[in-house]
Amino acid sequence: METLDFRFDSAPVSRAANPALCGVVGSGNLEILVKAGDAATICQISIKTSARGFGETWRAVLGSFAAAHAAGGTAIAINDMGATPAVVSLRLAQALAEYQGGGQ
Amino acid sequence: MNPSLATRHSWFEATARARINGLLDAGSFREILPPAEAQPSPHLAQLDLPGAFDDGVVIGCGRLAGKAVFVAAQEGQFMGGAVGEIHGAKIVGLLRRAVKEKPAAVLFLIDSGGVRLHEANAGLIAISEIMRAVLDARAAGVPVVALVGGSCGAFGGMGIVAKLCSAILMSEEGRLALSGPEVIETVAGVEEFDAKDRALVWRVTGGKHRYLMGDCAMLVEDDLAAFRTGATEFLAGWTEPAPSLAGLRTRQRALKNRLAAYGALRDGLDVWAALGVTQPESVPLLDRDSLVALKEGLPT
Numbered sequence: 001m002e003t004l005d006f007r008f009d010s011a012p013v014s015r016a017a018n019p020a021l022c023g024v025v026g027s028g029n030l031e032i033l034v035k036a037g038d039a040a041t042i043c044q045i046s047i048k049t050s051a052r053g054f055g056e057t058w059r060a061v062l063g064s065f066a067a068a069h070a071a072g073g074t075a076i077a078i079n080d081m082g083a084t085p086a087v088v089s090l091r092l093a094q095a096l097a098e099y100q101g102g103g104q
Numbered sequence: 105m106n107p108s109l110a111t112r113h114s115w116f117e118a119t120a121r122a123r124i125n126g127l128l129d130a131g132s133f134r135e136i137l138p139p140a141e142a143q144p145s146p147h148l149a150q151l152d153l154p155g156a157f158d159d160g161v162v163i164g165c166g167r168l169a170g171k172a173v174f175v176a177a178q179e180g181q182f183m184g185g186a187v188g189e190i191h192g193a194k195i196v197g198l199l200r201r202a203v204k205e206k207p208a209a210v211l212f213l214i215d216s217g218g219v220r221l222h223e224a225n226a227g228l229i230a231i232s233e234i235m236r237a238v239l240d241a242r243a244a245g246v247p248v249v250a251l252v253g254g255s256c257g258a259f260g261g262m263g264i265v266a267k268l269c270s271a272i273l274m275s276e277e278g279r280l281a282l283s284g285p286e287v288i289e290t291v292a293g294v295e296e297f298d299a300k301d302r303a304l305v306w307r308v309t310g311g312k313h314r315y316l317m318g319d320c321a322m323l324v325e326d327d328l329a330a331f332r333t334g335a336t337e338f339l340a341g342w343t344e345p346a347p348s349l350a351g352l353r354t355r356q357r358a359l360k361n362r363l364a365a366y367g368a369l370r371d372g373l374d375v376w377a378a379l380g381v382t383q384p385e386s387v388p389l390l391d392r393d394s395l396v397a398l399k400e401g402l403p404t
Contacts, residue, residue, distance in 0.1 A: 001152040019140035024119055025156040026181030033139050033157055048154040079144070079154045 002052045006059060008066035010043040013073050017101035023083075023091045030080040032091050034099040037075035049080035061085045065092045074099065113328040115253040116277045120162045120177035123213050126328025127251075127335065128175065133166040137194060145188045147223040156182045159190040163198045165207070169336045174202050177213035180256035185216030187261065188223040192230020199237035203244040209339050210241055210248045212269060217284060218260020231261035238268045239347075247271075247344045251331055252278040252320070257309065259284040270344055271321035273334050274311035276392065280319060281309040303388065307372030312387060312395055316379060316402075317362075325392050 144155030257279030285299035376384035
């Protein structure tokens with residue numbers, strides 16, 4: 001397992017509802033928990049992943065998420081079981097939408 | 105009635121959370137120890153494995169057709185729904201709370217291969233505590249109903265737990281047994297049981313076989329709404345009986361008779377023939393309603 005921690009600048013999230021959970025820690029999948037963070041323009045992400053050595057890939061995928069979405073003021077925790085970058089991006093967008101009260 | 109594929113929401117394919125949402129009255133579920141408050145397994149972290157925030161089980165309270173119920177739902181996609189220390193403690197805590205608060209029922213959405221072997225003794229103890237807690241809840245008059253239709257079925261310790269419940273509702277896709285197919289093949293050899301023969305696996309552990317044998321009270325379609333309707337109907341007609349020695353003795357006799365009648369048979373096909381099914385080879389192809397009609401026509 002590898003533990004990774006990132007902080008990205010991101011525009012403040014427009015609306016925050018309750019902590020939101022998306023996905024399942026199953027093969028090729030991951031779960032994402034979005035909670036309120038401590039700084040309004042920072043998206044803070046911590047990851048526990050079963051696949052070692054993909055730190056730079058995570059940085060690229062998460063960086064483009066933080067740039068494309070208003071995700072500032074959130075603390076995101078991820079448990080990963082080998083999800084591909086495409087799955088990670090989809091789940092992040094889904095989790096952020098739920099955090100903002102968007103539902104499915 | 106066979107709902108069209110477009111309107112059907114498969115129980116088998118749904119996550120634990122989606123099953124709860126489909127089962128209970130809309131918006132009624134309140135989770136106890138939600139992911140933001142729960143702790144992942146410390147044992148998995150020691151083994152350098154990522155955990156899940158809810159440790160693979162969702163517990164809480166809600167309503168089923170207006171009645172207050174408690175729910176525990178195992179997530180089969182996370183480590184095969186296996187029971188670790190925190191996972192087990194959540195289920196036990198819910199069952200103990202049921203003894204105090206007396207909901208109309210505890211609905212136990214089982215999807216598990218049994219003990220989480222990574223957690224060794226802690227997992228084994230968790231399973232035994234769940235067994236005791238199920239029996240305590242039932243002794244307090246709270247029915248505990250197992251719903252089995254997930255991809256991991258109910259095996260190992262969770263197979264025993266399922267049978268300790270007041271009743272089991274199953275779909276054809278669900279499986280129920282003690283040792284799983286791969287375990288039997290590993291221990292006793294492929295001549296004893298070929299775990300790769302999926303049709304055989306379902307003929308001896310699947311929902312249809314369990315229904316014909318009387319191991320589950322109800323066979324339902326693989327559909328969220330069908331499980332909801334089934335659980336509602338079951339609870340409407342069920343009063344939890346007081347535990348009694350006479351009841352246990354009757355059950356023990358029935359099991360002895362069953363072993364004598366079917367113990368030597370090797371395949372569901374042989375068992376169904378012995379039960380009086382005239383065309384056992386047709387059973388795997390029957391839809392749910394036809395199978396229920398077939399069972400009702402069998403000699404008792």
